[in-house]
Amino acid sequence: MSESDVRAVAAPGMRAVAAALASLPMVGPKRLRVLVNELGVERAWRTIRGECSPSPRLAALLAEHDMGRAWRAAATDDLVQRVAESLAEHEVAVWLASDAEYPEVLRSDPAAPAVLFARGNPTALQQRRVGVVGTRAASAAGRFFARRLSRDVAVGGVAVVSGLARGIDAAAHLGALEAAAAPPIAVVASGLDVVYPREHAGLWRDVARHGLLLSESPPGCAPDAFRFPLRNRILAALSEVLVVVESREVGGSMITVDEALKRGVTVMAVPGAPMSTTSKGTNHLLSQGAAPVRDATDVLVALGLDHQRRDALGDNRVAPSADDRVVLELLARQPSTFDQLVHRSRLPIQEVAVRLGRLEAHGWVTANAGWWEALVAP
């Protein structure tokens, strides 16, 4: 299909049709690329409906798995109507590769999504961008670091790109929102109206309000497992630098790293303790030559930005007293239960309880499942 045909679909009604194409059964990114980018939305739609004869390329596609019949059954005016209503209801915009809003960096991507669904502020994409990703089962220290790092790079004017998953992703978005500076960008796997995980409903809303939510899945699309690795390629493509905060040796973060390396995106990793299971993957990346991230300055330098902000980004927590420091130092070595702390500190139970309370109030330690963790070395 020629460039002019692709331009021709940019009429408003065609966006709903493009979304409807994405909603058809058995349509993944590859088939959608064939339909939208090669044929054009209108032509593809009419061909599926049997209103015009298919090109050899499409005929081959329709013959696979009896797809022609399934698509014809699904491709009704009713589907377009429903999709259009859903887009309007959830304020979801549809971007095609021809649109001005479509991210520039994705246009040249070999695996670019043919259709992007977006909610929020499209200008967020015009900022410098850093991907902050990591495991869902992160340690408290990892989440704390991700939050601070994201806050600090956002203050430095860099948009944080992440996936709104549990653990590191959520912490990264929280930090970026906290900064109230560069609006964050979230790339999710499900439809933009399907909040997953459910407990992040508030976070989704906030990211959509202050930043940008992106997905290649049409509204109503469930968070199927296969969509997450696909999402990761978009996340990697949108990042100029990818920071892995915590990761096991295999997992979603490592898929993102692979996608980033394919695209020549700089991969950086946060060093962790050698024995820590949640840092096995990041430590492996470091040994493979990834640049270490100790704080936001490392990231800003990697992006070639002004890094004279170190003092401004410093720790503003109230310094612990000498007494409290004793407990904090014990916790900095390893996460402990209250019981273990009492034993190791050889202090009375009530004394340890009070000190923990003070440290927690000032943000030095956090409790998780009965385990106390230090949020940074004292």
Add this chain to the structure above:
Amino acid sequence: MFSTVRSTTLLGVVGRAVDVEVHVGVGLPGFTIVGQPDEVCRESRDRVRAAFLSRGFTWPNRRITVNLAPSGERKGGSGLDLAIAIAVLVADEQIASSLIEPFAFVAELGLDGSLRGVVGAAPLVGAVRDRRVVVAAGNAASARAAGADDVVVASDLAHVVACLRGETEWLNDDTATHTTVFDHVPDLADVRGQPVARHALEIAAAGAHHVLLVGPPGAGKSMLARRLPGILPDLSNEQSMSCTMVHSAAHVSMPANGRVTHPPFRSPHHSISLVGLIGGGTAAMRPGEISLASEGVLFLDELGEFAPSVLDALRQPLEEGVVHVSRARTTLTFPARCLLVAAANPCPCGAGAPGVCVCDDAARAKYLRRFSGPLLDRFDLRVSVGLPRVEDLVDGVDGESSNVVRKRVVAARRLALERGGCPNAAIAVDELDRLAPLSVAARAVLRRELELGRLSGRGLHRIRRVARTIADLDGAPEVVGEVHVAAALRMRTSLSSLSGGAR
């Protein structure tokens, strides 16, 4: 022609006096029992008749009608056998009616006429304790434990009749005097290390706070729970009596002297049914485990394995201290003033520790859903118990013994009773400011927790009650200080974090 003999029957955990009326009259020979006897009770016809013939008494070959008065209530059990036999003898004028006036009879008859013990002797005899009670040898201890002053023992029906006529003496019953009471309560000294869990038990005992122990398998949760009865204050006379009645009625093993003197410890298996835990049943209304544990400890090991409906049924009895069991015929009330101790693994894999736990989010969420929030909320103390350290197990010194801890518990409990008239766990919300005033610093700590949303209104009250107990144990009977509130907060791990997850 006609006679009335006093006996009793069991209704739940209390005995009811029953008058066994027998009429022997003209008509076709026959033997009927009326007055709502149950199956066992109706079968006593055959036992009584056989006992008569075995012991050489003449069976009146006339029309015999037995009425169990009051006839409106259902009578159960075999404890009426002896009374029916005596009543028949009196009605048939083989014994003078004046001889049986001061007596009550509680025993089952064997076919050979021998007397046998019955289930629930304590509450049965308790209902007729003002009379001279004739029981089988096996029930003598229970009968005395029930507070009956005049208990006499006989070997068989002929012996009873001979004694009534004054021809022989009642049997000498001295079981209670020379049996040594052996009931071993494990000692807290066996627990090495675990300072926080030990302290939590002490607080639980002093303030009657329910405890949830969360920890990996092998951490010693059951070991700790089993040592809780040993540090509870001794039972008062009244409590001991109430326990004795319930235990006797439920036919669970009792000390040889027939009296429950130590706080009971019950640990039902997690396959227990709702009726088993709460009490009830159709034929005999039996007290459940919660009533058997009344005045003592109810230990639910593997809390997550219990059926949710069973656990939810615990909520109301725990609040009220009694169980009301209603069935079509009757409504009974059982005591349920127990201290609930539960143990749970932190997550399905049991490890809990960050980096060691291998559970995924879905598995953990599924596991957590088994615990109903309102039930978890009943636990004032929720402590995580870690695996004991090797050096504690091998080279460690024994912890404080139960006796030492119990002294502190008793002192703290007395303090609470003198101040508020109830254990600290039962302080009413509107009394908290009077009985458990907070210091300025303590108030600030609680305000911060509330502002952060980590504490609910109800949680606040519970923390204040626990802090009150900690202060009492700490020798600070007036104002509750910051340290006490901080310790109370540390001993109430939040619900969501029960999972041990790294989220």
